[in-house]
Amino acid sequence: MKAACQCGAVSIELAHKPEYVNFCDCSLCAKCGGAWGYFDIKEVSVSGPTRSYRRADMDPACIELHFCSTCGATTHWLLTEHSPGDRIGVNMRLFEPAELAGIEGRMLDGRNWTGAAPPDHHRPAGLIGKDIFI
Numbered sequence: 167m168k169a170a171c172q173c174g175a176v177s178i179e180l181a182h183k184p185e186y187v188n189f190c191d192c193s194l195c196a197k198c199g200g201a202w203g204y205f206d207i208k209e210v211s212v213s214g215p216t217r218s219y220r221r222a223d224m225d226p227a228c229i230e231l232h233f234c235s236t237c238g239a240t241t242h243w244l245l246t247e248h249s250p251g252d253r254i255g256v257n258m259r260l261f262e263p264a265e266l267a268g269i270e271g272r273m274l275d276g277r278n279w280t281g282a283a284p285p286d287h288h289r290p291a292g293l294i295g296k297d298i299f300i
Contacts, residue, residue: 167179167180167182167265168180170260171233171236171237171241171260172234172239173234173236173239175214175215175234175236176216176241178212178241178260179211180203180210180256181205181209181210182209183269184205184258184269185204185269185270186203186269186271186291187201187202187203187258187266187269187270187271188201188204188272188274189201189272189274190274190285191275191288192274193276193277194221194223194229196277199240199257200231200240200255200257200259201257201259202243202255202257204255204256205256206254207244207254208252210242212232215234215236216233217233217234217235218230218233218244226246226248227246228245228246228249229244229246229249231243232244239260240257240259241256241257242254242256243255258300259300263295266295266300267294267296268295269293269294270292270293271291271292271293273288273289273298274286274287
């Protein structure tokens with residue numbers, strides 16, 4: 167799968183489709199417009215100039231959000247030194263909706279999630295292109 171930001175300066179290539187896409191409404195995800203597919207960092211290639219932002223509302227900041235330095239489109243996030251692992255979140259809104267059709271979409275209740283347990287969901291998972299539209 168291949169996608170690019172609005173202006174084309176940043177491109178992302180994935181080794182495969184995500185197992186599911188999280189639509190989260192936490193303050194960060196809601197304001198940056200992310201719909202996240204999760205991958206091992208070795209399965210994702212990002213090229214082009216990005217700027218980053220570390221979440222200021224969590225201490226310590228465990229996520230570093232990346233966006234295109236030209237058009238501002240959110241592209242992906244990386245874990246910081248405070249969160250071990252090789253996981254990357256890719257903004258699946260960069261991809262054409264037809265490429266995501268049939269992938270499970272999960273509506274997370276990120277606004278009320280404390281991190282102490284798995285997040286709750288606003289409604290049951292559905293399929294992108296059938297129950298959920300990007």
